[in-house]
Amino acid sequence: MSEKKTMSRRNFLGIAWGGSIALVFGQAAVALLKFIEPVSAGGFGGSIYAGKVEEFAINSINRILAGRFFISRTEDGIIAMWQKCTHLGCAVPWVEEEGQFHCPCHGSLYNEVGEVTGGPAPRPLDTFPVTIKSGEVWVDTSQPTERSGFDPSQLTDA
Ligand code: FES
Known part of the structure; x- marks a missing residue:
């Protein structure tokens, strides 16, 4: 029974850790895309x-x-x-x-x-x-x- 709780906690921490890493990389990817993406007419890239x-x-x-x-x-x-x-x-x-x-x-x-x-x-x-x-x-x-x-x-x- 207690082993099951430990596994759940481990799974939860794994998911939370993985989600945090995905969020950080996602934000970095969005920032990179905004930096290199051509902007519409009127701004740099257009x-x-x-x-x-x-x-x-x-x-x-x-x-x-x-x-x-x-x-x-x-x-x-x-x-x-x-x-x-x-x-x-x-x-x-x-x-x-x-x-x-x-x-x-x-x-x-x-x-x-x-x-x-x-x-x-x-x-x-x-x-x-x-x-x-x-x-x-x-x-x-x-x-x-x-x-x-x-x-x-x-x-x-x-
Ligand atoms: S960036 Fe090195 S000389 Fe301009």
């Missing part, structure tokens, strides 16, 4: 309105916080680059005084079109497709593109 073309001066870099990317406008066009460092993923700021992107984590350096000029980064900043409609700059953040270098074909006419 199509982002960056601004009017004329708001981006030639030879300027503008950060678009909602999209986690930078718009770089050169004399030849516009390129959108993900802020994520290609070394280990830190957010890379544009440092105006230096005239370059300078990763605070391990010192990778990128020029105005995202080419690596120093540090451990293995490749240029990833890009997002840019579309200009009626003078408005839209960036599709659903699919970053890796590249091995910069080519003028990566620029969108503006």
Whole structure:
């Protein structure tokens, strides 16, 4: 009789323990999915309105916080680059005084079109497709593109 009670208690504790572990992993899985899941239009992972073309001066870099990317406008066009460092993923700021992107984590350096000029980064900043409609700059953040270098074909006419 008492053995049966011990087994029941053991079973109960086993179920409670298993349920707790399942709950923890379930919450972690939901958090991970929310992190990597593309967001609908208007947020990172979707199509982002960056601004009017004329708001981006030639030879300027503008950060678009909602999209986690930078718009770089050169004399030849516009390129959108993900802020994520290609070394280990830190957010890379544009440092105006230096005239370059300078990763605070391990010192990778990128020029105005995202080419690596120093540090451990293995490749240029990833890009997002840019579309200009009626003078408005839209960036599709659903699919970053890796590249091995910069080519003028990566620029969108503006
Ligand atoms: S994460 Fe940017 S240099 Fe390491």
